[in-house]
Amino acid sequence: MSSTPRSSLFKAQRVVPAGPAVAEHPTLAQSRRAFLQASAGAAAGVAVVTTGPKLAAAALHGPSNTVPLGAITKPSGPPPPETVMAYVRDAARGEVTVLSGMRETTYRDPELVKRLIDAGR
């Protein structure tokens, strides 16, 4: 028994394929830490603090690499009690996720996504 090569003890066992820890479901798609890191990077990098789609809609009419003058208007309501955060969830699909309090909203705004990515370069 002691002569058995140590490295071959489990060679009959199947190999767990390498790959991401989690997948599929968008909410749980990434490992938590990867998600937090990616999210923090996106949110901190682009400093998105917004009242929501109104800003994105306004941005559609401005140049993609500058803040459109006059596009940022008064908030539509009082600021929420918690920090609003956002990140580019899927650049290829132009998806932005906004988190405010316990709420999470994902919407498509390719122009905003382009501007955010440009701003982060």
Add this chain to the structure above:
Amino acid sequence: MSSHREAPEISKDPVADNADTYAFVSPDNPSTVTIITNYVPLQAPPGGPNFFEFGDDVLYSIHIDNNGDALAEITYEFRFETTLRDPDTFLYNTGPIARLDDPNWNKRQFYTVTRVKGNQRRVLGSGLACPPCNIGPRSTPDYQALGAAAVHALGGGVKVFAGQRNDPFFVDLGSIFDLGDLRPFQNLHLIPTAAAPGVDATKTLNIHSIAIQIPIGDLTAGGTVPTDVMSSSSVLGIWGAASRRKMRVADAANDEKSESGPWIQVSRLGNPLFNEVLVPLGKKDRWNASQPVDDKDYAAGVTHPELGKLLPVLYPKVFPNLAALSSPRADLEAILLTGLPAGIVPGFQNNTGKVLADMLRLNVAVPPSTDPNPLGLIGGDAAGFPNGRRVTDDVVTIELRAIAGVTYPLVDKSYTPDPAAALITQGITPSASRYQAAFPYVGDPYDGYDTPSS
């Protein structure tokens, strides 16, 4: 083990690491169920000056399924808040801590308990004090009194405790993770050494417990107090969990840690060792983020357990019958994913239906044992694991024996387990002083001055 550092991500986040969940009919108060969920595992008692504590940014929860759908009908939530009396000192305490409101105690934790049933949320208690960590004879000279004072009655027969304890889970960690070694049998191991007694790796390590004692009628469907063991309404599915906010930003302008978004589950635990042993490494993080109702995705690890194939390799010629067993392990599926249906063990069942879900299943109509057997049901004691789980149950030995084939005859009477399967033991008998006879049942933590001793 049982799920201490069991998955890659949560091993880096001990504050949210649900290491064990226990649920049992309270032996000294049998009209109630006690549920204990443990976090922050493997604490070395001297670990200061920032001693161990719960996370203010973590949502701790205990979930109860009372109708067999593997979804929580009732949830108890626990949120913590840390306060500093004096932020200008580095000290946890500036003198002996004689009571929970002692002015010498600088860094304290308080918590809120909320019961959630459907859309109804009811705060059962807030501003509830945790005990301090057990530091030593100068700082915490009468720790027993501090621990006792931290048991809070919330009204309606509910009691709660949250704070540091001696880890009730006993396991020979160092041996088992050394290629599945069991010291009492290591002379038979593929890489043999002389047989030896087991080593209780968690004996003097501490953990943080959330313990709650709840009247049975508060947990069952319809508020009944079941007395018929064979009735499906007597069985509760129970699991613990921890969640964090979806996004966190390190930002000095926003108090350095701004958070937003919904709670995202990062850890859960029903049956001991489920994620640890039965879920492959590449899926463990996803399992922690998923819900019991979706556990069919992990059923293959139960019906064809990797450890069942390893044992005959690691212990040559010891488990020939197990080596030849290739059929799906319906016994393990019943024990861990559905509960045992009627007709398997005479006079007992803890089945919750067809949904495959990792939940601790407790038949509350089974009265507490007057002479508990740490081997639980396989030791003839239906009040123990896998009927719920008591703090004294030797779940490592129970599950190793089950995986080794001891329970397979429950579903296939033609199968003869290997004689060694029923002899498997990790060779540990914890001291009775590790536990308490009354709520919260988990014993006082070891203090950092005396542990480890020279």
